[in-house]
Structures are given as C-alpha cells and as structure tokens.
Amino acid sequence: MGRPMSMTLSEKIIAQACGRSNVNSGDIVTCKVDLAMMHDSSGPRMAGKMLDELGVPVWDIDKLVVITDHYINDENPDHKKIQEHARAWCKSHKVKYFIREQGICHTVLPEYGHLKPGMFCVGGDSHSTTGGAFGAFMIGIGSSDLVGVLATGEIWVRVPETVCMKLKGTLQPGIAAKDIMLKLCSKYGMMGFNYQAIEYRGPVVEKMSVEERMTLTNMAAELGAKTGIVAPDDITQAYLSHVGITAIDAKRWQSDDEADFTKTITLNCSSLVPYVAAPSSPENSLSISEFSQITLNQAYVGACTGAKLDDLRMVAVVLKGKKVSKNIDFFVAPATLNIRKEAEKEGILKVLVEAGAKVLPSGCGGCIGLGAARLGENVVGISTTNRNFVGRAGHKSSALYLASPYTVAASAITGKITDPRHFF
Amino acid sequence: MIIEGKCWCYGANIDTDALAPMGSYQGENVLDGAKQCLRDVDPRFAKGVRENDIFVATENLGIGSSREAAPLFLKALGVRLILASSFARIFFRNCYNIGLPALICEQSPTINMGDKLIVDLDLGIIKNLTQDVSLSYEPIPEHLYNMVLSGGLLPYLKKQLSNEHN
Ligand code: SF4
Numbered sequence: 001m002g003r004p005m006s007m008t009l010s011e012k013i014i015a016q017a018c019g020r021s022n023v024n025s026g027d028i029v030t031c032k033v034d035l036a037m038m039h040d041s042s043g044p045r046m047a048g049k050m051l052d053e054l055g056v057p058v059w060d061i062d063k064l065v066v067i068t069d070h071y072i073n074d075e076n077p078d079h080k081k082i083q084e085h086a087r088a089w090c091k092s093h094k095v096k097y098f099i100r101e102q103g104i105c106h107t108v109l110p111e112y113g114h115l116k117p118g119m120f121c122v123g124g125d126s127h128s129t130t131g132g133a134f135g136a137f138m139i140g141i142g143s144s145d146l147v148g149v150l151a152t153g154e155i156w157v158r159v160p161e162t163v164c165m166k167l168k169g170t171l172q173p174g175i176a177a178k179d180i181m182l183k184l185c186s187k188y189g190m191m192g193f194n195y196q197a198i199e200y201r202g203p204v205v206e207k208m209s210v211e212e213r214m215t216l217t218n219m220a221a222e223l224g225a226k227t228g229i230v231a232p233d234d235i236t237q238a239y240l241s242h243v244g245i246t247a248i249d250a251k252r253w254q255s256d257d258e259a260d261f262t263k264t265i266t267l268n269c270s271s272l273v274p275y276v277a278a279p280s281s282p283e284n285s286l287s288i289s290e291f292s293q294i295t296l297n298q299a300y301v302g303a304c305t306g307a308k309l310d311d312l313r314m315v316a317v318v319l320k321g322k323k324v325s326k327n328i329d330f331f332v333a334p335a336t337l338n339i340r341k342e343a344e345k346e347g348i349l350k351v352l353v354e355a356g357a358k359v360l361p362s363g364c365g366g367c368i369g370l371g372a373a374r375l376g377e378n379v380v381g382i383s384t385t386n387r388n389f390v391g392r393a394g395h396k397s398s399a400l401y402l403a404s405p406y407t408v409a410a411s412a413i414t415g416k417i418t419d420p421r422h423f424f
Numbered sequence: 425m426i427i428e429g430k431c432w433c434y435g436a437n438i439d440t441d442a443l444a445p446m447g448s449y450q451g452e453n454v455l456d457g458a459k460q461c462l463r464d465v466d467p468r469f470a471k472g473v474r475e476n477d478i479f480v481a482t483e484n485l486g487i488g489s490s491r492e493a494a495p496l497f498l499k500a501l502g503v504r505l506i507l508a509s510s511f512a513r514i515f516f517r518n519c520y521n522i523g524l525p526a527l528i529c530e531q532s533p534t535i536n537m538g539d540k541l542i543v544d545l546d547l548g549i550i551k552n553l554t555q556d557v558s559l560s561y562e563p564i565p566e567h568l569y570n571m572v573l574s575g576g577l578l579p580y581l582k583k584q585l586s587n588e589h590n
Contacts, residue, residue, distance in 0.1 A: 028565065042490065045451040050578055056585060078450055126490040126514055140514055142492040144521030144577040151581055156567070190437065191484045195513055224487070226513060281437065368446050389441040389488060396464050 006258035008162035009231050010197040013137040013253070017120035025161040025262065033063065034119040034136075036149050039105045040068040042124030044089035045082055047146035058093055059153035065097040065114055066090055067105040073361040074371060103336025103362040106130035106218065106304040110210075111338055113243040117232040117253040122149055127304055127386065129225065132217035133210055134240070135232035135253045137197075140221065160197040160226045161262035162255070167204035169270030174421040176314060177208065177215035178306065178384065178404035180267065182275035184223060186285035191224040196262065198228045199255060204269045205230055210239040211310040218305050219386050222282040231255065274419055276382075277402035280390045288407065291417040298381035299324070299412035300393075301352075301405060302333035302360070303367040306384020309339045311405040316348040318409035318423045324356040325415030331373040333360040355412075369394040382411050425525070425545040425573065427505045429476035432469060433537045436483040438462075440515065443486070444493035458497040475502035478543075480535050482508065485526075486515020495519045495526075505543055507532050507550075507561070520568045523576030527561040534559070545569070 005022040007015065015023045017031035038047055043066050051058070058064055068086055071079035090098040102108050106127055109115055117135030122128065124146045131138030141155070149155050167180060184192070200216050208216075213230045220228025230236075232250040240248060255261075276291050278284040301307055301315050312334060324330045332352050334340035340362055343349045353359065358372065366373025367385045375381050375394025381401070385393070388400035403411070406420035413423075442465050449457035462469045479498055485508035486494060495518050498506065506519060506526040519526035525545060535541070539554040550559040564572075574580040 028567075046492065049451060054578065054581060054585065082450065124490060126488065128490075140490045142490050142514055142518035142521060144492060145517060148521075148577055148581060151585070189484075190487050191510060191512065194510065224484075224512060370446075387441075387488065389439045391445060391464055392441045 006256035006260065008255040008259040008261060009135070009199060009253055010137050010162050010227070010229055011159060013118055013120050014157065014159055016118065023159045025159050027159045028156060029159060030154050030156050031120050033122055033149050033153055033155060035063050035065065035114060035121040036123070036146065037065045037067065037105060037109055037121065037128065038124035038146055039066070039070055040072070040082055040086045041070040042143055042146065044086040046143035047124060047150060048089045050143065050147040051150045054147065054151055056151045058150050061094055061096055063153070064095060064150070065099065065109060066095050067099045067108050068101055069104045069108070069363045070368065072101045072363045073365070101363070103339065104304045104364060107308060107335040107339070110134055111243060111336060113245055116240060116245050117236065117248050117250065122146070122155060126221050127218050129220045129227045130214050130218040130304060132220070132227050132229035133213040135230065135236060137227060137229060139227050158195065160195055162197045162199050163193055164261040164264040165198050165200045166202040166264060166266045167200060167269050168202050168266055169204065169268045171204060171269050171272065173424040174406050175272050175274060176404040176406060177212040179272055179275045180269065181215060181219035181222065182277055182282065182285040182402065183267070183272060185277065185282040186275065188223055189283045190222060190281065193220070193223045193225040196225055198223065198225045200228060200230050206233065209310050210235060211308040214308065215305055222386055274404060274407050274421070276407065276417060277388060279399040279401065280388055282387060282402060288417065288419050291401070294401065294417040295380065296328060296382050296411060296415055296417065297379045298329045298331070298373070298375065299408050300331050300366045300373050300381060300383035300385065301408055302331065302365060302373065302383065303385040304335060305386040306405055307333055307335040307339070309342050311384060312339065312343045312348050312352070314405035315409040316351040318406055318420055319355040319413070320351050322355055322413050324412040327415045328412050330355070330357045330412045331360050331366060332357045333365050333373065334362050337362050366393060368392060375400060382408050382417060384408050426543065427476065427478065427545070428542040429478045429504060429540070430474070431478045431480045431535050431537065431539045431541060432473060433480040433535055434465065435481065437487060438465065438481050438485055440486060440488035440491050440494040444491055444497050449493035454496055454500040457493060458500040461497040461501060470501060473501045473503065476504050477502055478541055479503045479506045480508070480532055482533050483510050485511050487512040490514045492518045492522065495522055495524050499524045507535070509533065520571055521577040523572055525564065525572050527564070529559055529561040531559045
C-alpha cells in the first residue's frame with residue numbers, strides 16, 4: 001500500500017463521513033450525517049410533515065437540532081400556528097435539542113456547542129455554510145433532502161472541488177470580512193463557485209475572530225458555493241472551549257500540503273476598500289466611492305451575517321458619542337439573545353441606543369421583511385444582511401444596499417451611504 | 425419519459441424569492457401560494473401557464489434560499505420540465521427531489537416564449553418543434569433519473585423502505 005492520498009479538508013471530512021479512505025472531487029458518495037439542523041420554516045412544518053407521511057421516526061434524535069427563528073415575535077396568526085406546530089412536533093418526536101426563540105439558527109447552533117471540526121452536517125437553510133467557520137463541512141439542503149436525512153441519516157453528495165481562497169495582507173481600519181465577501185461577489189458573481197467548496201486561508205483568516213470567519217462562510221452561499229470552510233486553529237479552540245467543547249483534533253482537520261485545490265485565488269486585503277452591494281443582488285457590489293449620492297431612510301444591523309457580537313462592536317466603534325441622522329430609522333436586531341446579553345455587558349448596546357437605535361428581537365426579522373424593520377414602499381435602506389433581492393426585505397418598490405457593520409453605522413449617522421474610514 | 429409542451433422563457437438569475445415570494449407558502453395549500461409565483465417578474469405567468477408546459481431560463485436559475493416551494497410552485501402550476509443554461513445547486517437538487525426533471529441545456533437562450541418542445545428523456549433528445557431544430561443537454565445522473573421516475577425523493581424512499589420491510 002502506498003502513502004495515503006493527499007486531500008483537502010473538505011475531502012477528508014467527506015471521506016470519513018462516507019467511510020472511505022479517500023475521495024476525489026466529482027465522486028458521488030453517500031455520507032452519514034453527524035448533525036442535521038432545521039428551523040421553523042424548513043423544519044417541522046415542511047420536512048417534519050413529510051417524515052410523518054413516510055411513517056418513520058427520526059434516525060437519531062441525538063443528531064437533530066431544531067431552532068425557531070424565522071416566524072417568531074409577532075402576532076400574525078399564521079406564524080403562531082407555525083410555532084405551535086413546531087412545538088407539538090418536537091414534543092411528539094421527543095426532539096432533545098429544540099431551541100426556541102433564542103436567536104438565528106446559524107449563530108445559535110455553535111453557541112450551544114453543536115459544531116466542531118471534522119463533522120459532516122446539513123441544515124435546512126441555504127446559509128448553513130456558516131458552520132464551516134468551525135472546521136465542519138456543512139451544506140444547505142431543501143426540505144425533501146432533509147426528510148431523506150431524517151429518515152435514513154444519510155445523503156448523497158458530489159464531492160466538490162476545493163477552491164483555495166487566500167486572503168493576504170492586513171485589513172485596514174474600518175474594513176471587515178463583509179467587505180471581502182462583497183468584493184468577491186462583485187468579482188465572481190452569485191454562481192462564481194457553483195458546486196465548489198471554498199477554503200479560506202492566509203494571514204487575514206489566521207488573525208480573524210471566529211465570528212468574522214462566520215461572515216466568510218455564511219456568504220459563501222452568495223458565491224454559489226456548496227460550502228465555505230476554515231481549518232480549525234487556536235482561535236477556533238478558544239471559541240469552542242467557551243461552549244464546552246474542550247478537545248478538538250485541530251491537527252487532523254487540515255488540508256494536506258500536497259492537497260489538490262482546483263485553483264488558488266489570492267486577494268490582497270491590505271488595499272481593500274469598503275464595498276457596497278446595490279439593489280437587487282449581492283453581485284451588484286462596487287467600491288463605496290461609487291455610492292456617494294445615495295440618500296437613505298433606514299439602516300438595519302441584523303441577520304446571521306451582520307449582527308454577531310463582533311458586528312455590534314464594529315457598529316459601536318463608529319457610533320460612540322454620535323447620533324444617527326434624524327431622517328433615518330435605525331434598527332439593531334442582535335443575532336442571538338446571548339449576543340444581546342454580551343453586548344449589554346460590554347456597554348455596546350448602550351452606545352447604540354444612545355445613538356438612536358431601536359433594538360429589535362433576535363431572529364431573522366428584517367432580513368426577510370418581517371417585524372418593525374420591514375422596508376415599506378419606496379424606502380431606501382442599507383443593511384448588514386446578505387441578500388437584497390427584489391421584495392425580500394419588504395415592499396417590492398423598496399431598495400436595499402448591503403454593506404459592512406462599519407459602513408451601515410457610518411451611513412446611519414449621515415443619512416447617506418458613507419465611507420466609514422472617515423470615522424477612524 | 426416524454427414531455428411535450430409550450431415554453432415560458434425567462435432570463436438569468438431568477439431567484440427563489442421571485443419564484444416563491446416570502447410568506448407565499450406555509451406548508452399547506454401549494455396552489456394558493458403558486459398563484460404568486462413570479463408575481464414581481466411576470467404576473468402573466470401564474471395565470472397563463474398550463475399542464476405540461478416547460479419552464480426555460482438562462483444562467484443561474486434558482487439562486488437564493490433553500491426553499492423547496494420554488495420548484496413546488498412550478499410543478500403545481502403544471503410545469504413538467506425545466507431547462508436552463510445553469511442552476512443553483514440547492515434548487516437543482518430540490519427539483520429532482522420533488523420529481524421535476526431539470527436539464528442543463530446550454531442552448532436555452534435560443535428558445536423563444538411560446539415555442540413548442542418535445543423532449544424524450546430516455547433517448548436524450550430535445551426538439552424545438554416551432555424552430556425545427558434539435559438541442560442537447562447534459563445527461564441526467566442515473567440515480568436522479570430513477571428518483572424522477574418514482575415521482576421524487578419521498579416516493580423513492582417509500583419504495584426503498586417498503587422493500588426493506590418485505
Ligand atoms: S437572518 Fe436572513 S439569511 Fe440568516 S437565516 Fe435568517 S433569513 Fe436566512
């Protein structure tokens with residue numbers, strides 16, 4: 001027997017999950033799932049119902065996490081029905097990890113210690129790619145695929161090619177992971193990496209907090225990728241220690257030196273400027289200097305992409321001691337209740353409220369046009385979310401710009417799209 | 425499997441929010457929700473589309489969320505086949521999972537609104553009857569085709585599970 005073949009991190013995880021010593025990109029394999037996540041929209045009312053029609057139980061109740069975050073916190077009778085059904089379904093199926101109204105699924109999942117390096121995971125949501133920030137291979141799937149997983153614990157996948165995304169240099173003050181992703185969206189488009197896995201590497205990633213890495217993997221979905229992933233290191237270990245996961249095998253879950261990346265893309269982050277996505281697609285991103293004439297009515301800090309603790313910290317750095325423009329409705333929806341608590345402890349929330357922020361419940365909310373931050377007719381908004389398709393965040397006549405937490409904060413102050421570097 | 429029908433043609437980047445607007449589907453009445461399919465892109469579509477029609481798009485069909493309502497709506501409205509130059513991966517899987525074949529056909533942009541097509545999935549042939557030309561598509565992986573023939577992932581699983589029990 002020769003030496004074991006070199007593999008990328010994603011290939012290693014898939015090989016382990018399908019019980020083979022090695023896999024190549026293009027292979028179609030059936031993997032055993034280590035964890036399935038679903039929310040109130042994709043979960044009990046869709047996949048759950050279909051599973052019941054099949055008449056089989058959940059394959060392994062220890063491996064299922066159900067999180068409610070989409071249709072919460074309002075009086076809409078349809079939404080209430082969805083919540084009641086979710087509760088009843090989880091009860092009757094004895095779901096062990098049913099996390100109700102604690103925040104957005106992709107940010108709640110790691111907070112509750114469900115993710116660690118080397119896991120093969122699926123989620124009933126396209127941004128399930130976020131889990132890759134923890135060195136797990138996590139993909140988003142639709143409801144029928146979820147049923148297949150719930151019934152059998154398995155799913156077929158085509159082993160993706162891995163793209164090595166090397167982030168070189170140093171991020172300048174006022175520039176964030178979100179700017180990197182918007183820049184990549186502008187350059188490669190929303191299908192730029194269809195079917196591929198993006199592994200983020202390089203000195204910028206090595207210095208990044210886990211939460212900033214989550215922005216990279218979250219928005220891998222906006223590049224069409226099957227997933228995004230970051231190999232685990234001391235920073236991953238430190239985050240996971242906080243949530244009770246002590247021993248991770250960081251050495252094992254790395255791409256081999258000789259691994260076969262389909263291509264390597266290098267982005268020099270030292271010269272990166274703030275990026276903004278114009279309506280109605282993340283790929284309409286351009287450097288912020290193109291947007292000086294845009295007057296805004298609303299600014300939103302929210303979603304799994306843009307309301308983690310680090311995101312709120314960025315907003316606070318810009319807003320400290322300032323007030324938002326009187327022409328702006330400024331909303332902040334911390335991604336989880338834990339993050340909200342931490343933000344209170346750190347005094348961040350106070351900074352935001354004093355600047356004029358209205359704090360909203362922790363859930364998907366404004367990202368999908370629900371709750372107080374829904375964009376009304378002809379409203380022009382800027383937000384830290386990941387998508388700005390027509391009508392997604394409110395009325396179809398509204399216009400939504402996407403930007404980093406720094407840029408959204410700076411723009412809230414002036415009432416116009418504003419380069420946050422003026423505040424540094 | 426042979427499908428013959430009239431084409432509804434759209435361009436690039438038709439996203440899942442356009443196909444299944446937020447809030448249009450709560451897991452119950454598919455047909456009600458389907459009336460809103462593409463309402464912001466082409467309000468004539470949901471009213472005019474008929475049984476056996478074919479949905480055609482160019483690049484990146486189905487980008488966006490994982491919501492399965494997007495292909496479900498098309499199927500509920502009568503669409504029996506989808507052609508596009510390229511698909512977003514979750515949407516592509518979802519189509520097969522609900523038993524709706526989705527073909528990667530580079531010549532999709534040559535098809536015009538209202539063209540009649542006949543497609544034989546066993547022989548691998550697409551013919552544009554209106555233009556009198558043949559088109560080609562990427563072969564469907566065998567397990568996906570079997571799934572479509574069973575009517576989708578659920579009926580496929582049902583069959584497998586009942587085989588195991590017998
Ligand atoms: S916040 Fe937005 S992008 Fe994130 S899970 Fe919720 S709906 Fe999806």
